[in-house]
Amino acid sequence: MKKIKMLIVLMLTLAMLVLNLSGCGEKKDSVETDSKVTPTETATVDPTAEPTEEATATPTEEPARDLGGIEVTIGNWWAGEPAEPTTTYEEELAAYREEIQKTYNFTIKEVNIGGWGEIQELFSTSVMANDPAASIFVLDSSFVPALLNQGLFYPVNEIPSFDFTEEKWNKSVSDTMTFAGKQYGFAVGAEPRTGVFFNKRLFEDAGLSPDLPYDLQKSGEWTWAKFEELCQKLTRDVDNDGVVDTYALASFSKDYFTAAVYSNNAKFVGKDDNGMFYNATNEPNFLEALQWARSMYDKGYTMPQPEGSEWNWFTAAFHDGQVAMRVAEEYNKGSLSDMEDDWGFVMFPAGPHGEMISILRENILVIPSCYDAETADKIAFAYNLYTEPLEGYEDADNWKLSYYSAYRDERAVDETLDRMKNGPSVLRTDAYVYGLETGDIVYDLDAGAATPAEKIEAVQQTWDALIADANAVFKQ
Numbered sequence: 001m002k003k004i005k006m007l008i009v010l011m012l013t014l015a016m017l018v019l020n021l022s023g024c025g026e027k028k029d030s031v032e033t034d035s036k037v038t039p040t041e042t043a044t045v046d047p048t049a050e051p052t053e054e055a056t057a058t059p060t061e062e063p064a065r066d067l068g069g070i071e072v073t074i075g076n077w078w079a080g081e082p083a084e085p086t087t088t089y090e091e092e093l094a095a096y097r098e099e100i101q102k103t104y105n106f107t108i109k110e111v112n113i114g115g116w117g118e119i120q121e122l123f124s125t126s127v128m129a130n131d132p133a134a135s136i137f138v139l140d141s142s143f144v145p146a147l148l149n150q151g152l153f154y155p156v157n158e159i160p161s162f163d164f165t166e167e168k169w170n171k172s173v174s175d176t177m178t179f180a181g182k183q184y185g186f187a188v189g190a191e192p193r194t195g196v197f198f199n200k201r202l203f204e205d206a207g208l209s210p211d212l213p214y215d216l217q218k219s220g221e222w223t224w225a226k227f228e229e230l231c232q233k234l235t236r237d238v239d240n241d242g243v244v245d246t247y248a249l250a251s252f253s254k255d256y257f258t259a260a261v262y263s264n265n266a267k268f269v270g271k272d273d274n275g276m277f278y279n280a281t282n283e284p285n286f287l288e289a290l291q292w293a294r295s296m297y298d299k300g301y302t303m304p305q306p307e308g309s310e311w312n313w314f315t316a317a318f319h320d321g322q323v324a325m326r327v328a329e330e331y332n333k334g335s336l337s338d339m340e341d342d343w344g345f346v347m348f349p350a351g352p353h354g355e356m357i358s359i360l361r362e363n364i365l366v367i368p369s370c371y372d373a374e375t376a377d378k379i380a381f382a383y384n385l386y387t388e389p390l391e392g393y394e395d396a397d398n399w400k401l402s403y404y405s406a407y408r409d410e411r412a413v414d415e416t417l418d419r420m421k422n423g424p425s426v427l428r429t430d431a432y433v434y435g436l437e438t439g440d441i442v443y444d445l446d447a448g449a450a451t452p453a454e455k456i457e458a459v460q461q462t463w464d465a466l467i468a469d470a471n472a473v474f475k476q
Contacts (some may be wrong), residue, residue, distance in 0.1 A: 065381065067106040072382045075113035075134025076363075082109075089401045093390050100385045106378070108386050119143065123368075127152045132368040135379045139364045144177070144185065145434035147366075149473045153184035154367040154376050161381040162186070168387060172427040173362050179474050185364040188387045189399070192330040192420040194259045194359050196349075200342040202246055202324040206233045213346040214411045217419075222356060224263075224292060227349040231301035234324040247303035249296060250314040251327040253446035254438055259327050260293035261286060262359045262426055264351030268438055269430040269467065275474070277433060277467045281441070281456045285353045290452035292351070294445050330417070333406050345412040347419060358425040433470040436463060 085091040101107055113133050114122050120143040126133040128150075139147070147153065156162055157178070164174050170187040177185035200210035208230070209215065216222040231248035238245040249256075261267065266285035270278050280286060296302050303323050305313055318326040321341050326332075327348060336343055347356040367376055393401075399421070403413045430436055440459050444450040450458070 064103050067104050067378050067382060070106045070375075070378050070382065072106060072108040072135045072379050072386075073113075074108070074110045074136045074138065074365075074383070075119075076110060076138035077112060077114060077116045077119055079110040079112040086405070087401060089390070089393060089398070092392070096390055097386060104382070104385065106382045108382050116140065120147065123147060124150060124152065127368040127370050130370045132370060135367070136383060137366050137368070139185075139366060141361060141364050141428075141431035142434070144364055144432055145470055145473050148179075148184060152369050154369045154371060155182040155184060156186055156367060156380070157183035159367075159373075159377050159380045161377050161384055168389065170362060172360060172425075173364060176427060176429070176432065177364060185366045187362045187365055190358070190360055190362065190421055190425065192358070192417045193361065194255055194327065194329050195345050195347050195416060195420070197318060197326045197328060197332070197336065198344050198346065199318070199321060199324050200344060202234060202321065202341070205238075205246075206236060206324070208233060210342070211344070211411070214344060214415060217346045217356065218415060222346065222349045224349050224351050228296070228299075228301075231296060231299075231325075235301050244300070246321075247317075247323045248301040249325050249327075250303040250317045250323040252312070252314060253442045255329060256327040257290065257293050257442040257445060258428075258438060259348040259359065260289045260351070262357055262428075263348050263354045264289040264292075265354035267426070267429070268441075269433055269436065271429050276471050277429060277474075279460070279463050279467055281459070281463070285351075287452055287456065288353070289351060290441070290445060290456075294452060297446075297448065330420070337406075342408050344409060345407065346416050355424055356419065358420040358423060360425050360427045361431055362427070432474075433463075433466050434473075435469075436466045 085094050097108070111134065113119070119137070119139060122133050123137050123139065123143070124147060157164060164171075164183065164186065168188055170190055172190075173185065173187040174183055177183055196213065198213050203210045203212060212230070213222065216226055234246070234248035235244060236246050237243060258268075264285045266283055266289050267280045268286075270280040272278055303314075303317055314323075314326060315332075315335060317323050319336060319339050330345070333345065347358070350356045367379060371379065390398075397418075400413050400417070403417060404410060407413055430438060440462075441452075441455040444455055445452060
């Protein structure tokens with residue numbers, strides 16, 4: 001026993017000598033370790049002593065999840081080569097995305113996998129062949145019914161890495177894409193949609209303030225009645241030769257009539273308390289909206305289509321200063337970057353039974369059903385990281401940073417787009433009825449070939465059948 005005690009004393013003495021000698025070298029305040037490696041304990045302690053705070057091992061940081069080098073592709077119909085960052089935000093976002101791919105061992109990119117008209121078939125054929133053309137597909141909402149009926153969507157609410165209660169997800173899309181307790185599609189945020197582009201020079205030429213639409217929108221006076229009052233002043237025979245030189249309005253008929261409908265608290269297709277679609281064209285507000293919108297043609301405020309022109313003639317008519325206003329979706333700002341005249345962008349005016357409202361028709365993101373649970377979760381984990389708000393830019397208004405450079409004035413972003421994203425909104429449900437085409441009503445109204453009441457009556461039987469088919473799919 002004495003020999004053992006002497007041996008312990010000798011070992012402790014040697015340990016102290018080693019520690020004293022190490023103090024002669026370069027002093028280090030801390031030991032650098034990889035977060036994935038557990039530091040080794042080097043201090044000598046009495047094995048019979050009670051544990052103390054100093055003797056307790058420091059908990060190790062949990063290693064980052066390794067996704068095994070998975071390549072995640074987000075397939076859509078518009079992606080091009082990534083542009084070089086032009087702002088601090090874009091630089092930091094690019095750096096963040098590069099860091100997460102390195103840390104978690106995956107790659108992710110947005111890829112143009114085909115034209116809009118090709119995506120639906122490409123999704124169906126590639127998923128059925130167990131070789132999906134993308135990890136996550138971006139689909140137009142009109143593609144959803146047929147593909148859902150084929151059972152080709154993964155139930156994303158069953159993927160652990162997704163939490164659709166988080167603020168970044170579009171709740172309207174999550175709700176609409178949930179059937180029998182299973183959610184099959186999702187979207188991040190909400191995109192600004194239909195509004196009114198206006199030519200500031202033509203407003204000034206007509207004796208109006210170039211910011212008048214902004215002022216009316218801000219004060220809440222931007223209504224059908226005020227819109228019509230401006231249309232009268234903006235439709236002008238400048239040289240008094242009996243021929244109109246500049247018109248108030250020219251738009252794609254589907255954009256124009258749809259905006260009028262929703263601004264009057266109406267819709268093409270509604271959804272009842274049981275989640276079933278119904279034909280809403282028989283409601284009074286719907287007929288009133290079509291009649292008012294058509295009256296802008298009858299009063300001469302809308303530019304007639306030039307003879308022999310292409311279907312999208314209205315694009316050049318506004319760009320070239322022939323019309324003062326154009327109703328269009330927000331993304332059309334891209335075609336106005338080289339427009340000579342200055343321009344602005346406001347919401348569509350409120351109808352007598354409605355309000356200035358953002359009309360949402362969101363693209364739907366889906367994960368193919370052919371993936372196993374582990375792969376689906378890896379894809380979800382990567383996409384969740386990819387879409388996380390950038391640290392330091394969580395402020396509610398930081399989304400505006402990517403829009404300012406695309407507009408001629410800040411009011412379009414701070415007032416119009418802000419209201420579109422944060423104000424009253426409605427999700428279009430007609431897009432979820434396969435085969436239903438709003439042009440069946442509005443094309444003839446644009447051409448003056450029928451009255452609103454006649455067109456509503458003409459589509460009843462066909463639309464009722466299509467809506468019944470959609471309900472049969474979504475009840476499954």
